[in-house]
Amino acid sequence: MKNNHFNTTLRKNAFTLIELLVVIAIIAILAAILFPVFGRARENARKASCQSNLKQVGTSIQMYIQDYDEKVFPSGQTVTNCPSIRLASYTKSTQVWVCPSETNSTAIKNQDPRYATYQINGQLAGKADSLFNRPTELVVTHDSDPSETGWTEGNSWDGGLTTDWPQQRPNGCTESNDNKTVKPCGNDSYLNPEFSRHNGMFNVLFYDGHVKAQRPTHFTDVNFIP
Numbered sequence: 001m002k003n004n005h006f007n008t009t010l011r012k013n014a015f016t017l018i019e020l021l022v023v024i025a026i027i028a029i030l031a032a033i034l035f036p037v038f039g040r041a042r043e044n045a046r047k048a049s050c051q052s053n054l055k056q057v058g059t060s061i062q063m064y065i066q067d068y069d070e071k072v073f074p075s076g077q078t079v080t081n082c083p084s085i086r087l088a089s090y091t092k093s094t095q096v097w098v099c100p101s102e103t104n105s106t107a108i109k110n111q112d113p114r115y116a117t118y119q120i121n122g123q124l125a126g127k128a129d130s131l132f133n134r135p136t137e138l139v140v141t142h143d144s145d146p147s148e149t150g151w152t153e154g155n156s157w158d159g160g161l162t163t164d165w166p167q168q169r170p171n172g173c174t175e176s177n178d179n180k181t182v183k184p185c186g187n188d189s190y191l192n193p194e195f196s197r198h199n200g201m202f203n204v205l206f207y208d209g210h211v212k213a214q215r216p217t218h219f220t221d222v223n224f225i226p
Contacts, residue, residue, distance in 0.1 A: 040199060046100040047198040047213060050143065053096045054205040057118060057141060060090035062209070065129050075125040082114045099143055101197040118205075119144040121224050132226050135208035139223045143202035 064073055064087060073086045084097045091097070097116035118141045124132075132138055196202050201213040 043101065043199055047201070047203065050099045050101065050198065050203050051211045051213070053099065054118060054141065054203055054211045055209070056091060056096045057087070058205045058209050058211070060087045060096075061140065063090045070129045072124045072127055072129070075122060077114075079114060083120045084114055084116050088113075099197060099203075102146060115146065117143065117146050123224050123226060124207075127226060132207050134226075136206060136210070137223055138207040138226060139219065140205045140207050142204040143197050 061072070065071060073083065074081075076082055076086070079085060084091075084094060088094075094113055094115070097118055099117040102117045120141050121139050124138075124140065196216055198213060201215060203211055204214050204219075205211050
């Protein structure tokens with residue numbers, strides 16, 4: 001009699017197989033719902049850190065301009081004159097040039113001091129500060145392809161038209177045979193998914209110093225030409 005009572009109590013207190021499967025299913029559903037939320041939250045934190053980096057880069061550029069006859073530094077790509085090296089005395093750290101969402105580059109692993117995930121608008125190189133009359137619209141730098149050169153839109157290689165990197169050129173543009181210029185194309189909207197690191201957005205530093213997350217389709221060449 002006592003054994004029967006014990007067995008009955010045990011059955012009442014124990015999970016049945018169906019109940020256990022239901023609990024597992026609920027946990028799986030909650031995980032499927034919450035994991036993307038946590039992922040987006042982590043990415044938002046990285047986006048904020050990226051924006052902080054860009055603001056520091058913007059401040060360092062303005063400090064350079066004040067120290068060097070009110071002009072932006074000239075173009076250069078070597079270990080002595082690329083943007084991250086020219087601004088090293090102002091930024092104090094190479095990490096401000098690396099977006100926290102960019103983690104797979106071999107340049108990061110090799111700690112190349114020239115390496116940057118933010119590329120400077122080449123249209124600004126060497127120009128006087130007084131020429132920039134649309135500071136709230138003019139792009140200084142943004143999330144872009146990892147590179148050791150530090151330059152993007154409109155540098156001296158492509159005649160000031162677009163970028164050097166095929167992934168960053170306007171949709172429909174093609175590279176010329178000499179790898180230095182870009183053939184004409186009919187669409188000047190920037191559609192590169194490569195630099196949309198932050199939930200489909202990419203961070204942009206404007207000449208007036210403000211940083212904003214934008215979609216690539218928001219910009220045309222007008223935003224890169226002083």
